[in-house]
Amino acid sequence: MTGFARHRRSGRVIATFSGFEADLLRSLASQLVELLRDQAAAPTEVADPLEAMFDFSGPVTEPDDPVLARLFPTAYPDDPEAAADFRRYTEQGLRHGKAEAACAIIDTLEExxxxxxxxxxxxxxDVELTPEEAEVWMRSFTDLRLALATRLGIEEDDEERWAALPDDDPRSQAHDIYEWVGYLQETIVGALSR
Structure with a gap:
């Protein structure tokens, strides 16, 4: 894997993945979609399309799952009422957007x-993305990294702890995946900035 680059003529963002890498990326994106959709609040049935557009019956409390809590942090930690209102009006839409971004990765790889x-x-x-599609992938890479960091307990400035693990330690291998997604994110950002 060489990372993402910008094609000089077409302006598209391109990358080549081995089958293993593409399958791993699809698996990560699939797990994120499952988490986002399985733990989403059950949508209420609304017959009127206008009413559905203004349905703000979303969750009002922070998710129990640490990954979801990291992806959807409390907006107003010092004001529980404002935090609940903000979550009610925004979380379902944010969940949907994050799930759709991860699905875009899956669909593109399969296509x-x-x-x-x-x-x-x-x-x-071989993956070729428009700049707009690349931005969707970039946002999903952020979500994937946050999910992996939360599950692994990765903290700022703890590189020595991870470097000290033996290569055959499953945590070391999972950390390598976290680093790889970071590399993909870095190269896609670089390709978009050219």
Whole structure:
């Protein structure tokens, strides 16, 4: 994997993934979608489309899951009433947007040739994104990194702790995935800024 780059002529953001890398990225995005959708508040049935547009029956308390709490932090920690109102009006839409961004990664990888069941050794997946699609991927990479960091307990300036783990430690391998998603995010940001 060489990361993302901007094609000089077309202006598209491109990358080539091995089959393993593409499958890993799809798996991460799928897990994020599952978390966002499974723990979402059950939507209420609204018959009137205008009423549905103004349905603000979302959650009012911080999610129990630490990843969701990190993805949807309390907006007003010193004002529980304002925090509840803000969450009620925004969280469902934010969940939907984050899930759709992760689905865009899955769809793009599969459209580029990643099989939905098994793949053969040596498979390479070429991804070409418009700048707008690349921004969606970039936002989803942020969500994936926050989810991984929360699950792994990664904190600022704790690189030495992770570097001291043996290579065969599953936590070290998971941290490598976190770093890899960070690399993808960094290269996509660089490609978009050119």
């Amino acid at each position: 580029a040739g990643l099989p939905t069941d098994t793949f053969e050794d040596g498979l390479m997946i």
